[in-house]
Amino acid sequence: MACGTRSVIGAVFGPATTGELEYARRLAADLRAGMLLLGDRNFSAATLLNQLAATGADLLVRCKTNRKLPPVARCRDGSTLTRIGPLTVRVIEAEITIRTAQGTRTGRYRLLTTLTDPATHPAGELVRLYHERWEIETAYAELKSTMLGGRVLRARTPDGIEQEVWALLTTYQALRTAMTDATDSIPGTDPDRAGFLTALAAARDQLVLAAGIITGTDTDLVGTIGRHVLAHLLPTRRIRTKDRIVKRAISKYNARGPAIDRTTYKATISINMLTSSP
Structure with a gap:
């Protein structure tokens, strides 16, 4: 999935007896040079990383903090280079702290990337960019x-x-195509501000009303959706502060655990790069 527009690049699916790593291998055919793949820590297996990198695409993938990655070189920004099979990757470690009126939380992240030059791809920028991986979770929703x-x-x-x-x-x-076409018509408008529910409702209305089905009339379905999207643009995306939580798929109540706090808090994020010993 493309992070900016949330459009689908490729999809695979099948029985649950096949693991998600196998499905990810099949998606490698959709990668090409010039792309940067963001992946969560379930996809940092050595064989898979080498297969994905062989497509020419660059990688930015999270991995577990306790994984042994012996350094072969140290970069000037404190990140290190390591080898995973024949693949050379850069290891970036950081503590990310989020502060709201409800308190402060700090988490540690370790990222692997094939972008090995810290001069052209600073570690701090890559850590901030990795947050965009959450876009696919929004698309699933x-x-x-x-x-x-x-x-x-x-x-x-x-x-x-x-x-x-x-x-x-x-x-x-x-x-998604109609939504992106709409936001692209106003320079500087982030596709994040296009409301998916607005677009879906506009499309359904066109079908229910059977608009534009009479022979000889012009059909402007994408334009109709786009006008609704632009008339109801969302505010600038807020910082996500909530942890992922298990809940019933068709219920607004928790399956277990404390009640969900749906309050919006003003938040700030700080990143502290962790450097290895010389």
Whole structure:
């Protein structure tokens, strides 16, 4: 998924007996030189990293902080170079602190990247960029909660499920294209400000009203969606302060744990780069 527009670059799916690392290997065919892949720590396996890097795309992937990565060189900014099989990667470690009126939380991050030159790709910029990986989680919510309303797929056969998933992704892609076209029409407008629920409602209204189906009339479905999106732009994206939490898929109540605090807090983030010993 593209971080900026949240449009789909590629998709694979199948039975749960196949692990997500295998599905990720199949998605390597969608990568090419000039791309920067952001991945979470479940995708930092050595074999997978080497396969993804072989496509020519660059990588920025989180890994576990207790993983042994013997340094082979030290960069001037305190990051280190290490080898994972034949692949040379740069190891960046940082503490990220978020402060709100409710208190302060600090977490430690370790990132692996094939962007090995600290002069052209400063560590602090890469740490801030990695936060964009969360965009795919937002897209999952749009697909499962907004479009499906938390319901399971209706098909009862494997072929039907495959057809339904592709239909869902195709509809999502069409909406994302219309939303991006709309925000691109106003220079400097971040695609993040386009409301997915607004676009979905506008598209549904066009179908319910059967607009533009009479022979000889001009159909402007994308334009209609775009006008609704631009008329209801969201405010600038807020800093995400909440941890991921397990909850029932079709319920607004927690499956377990404390009640969800839905209050919006003004937040500031600071990054402290951790350097290795000389």
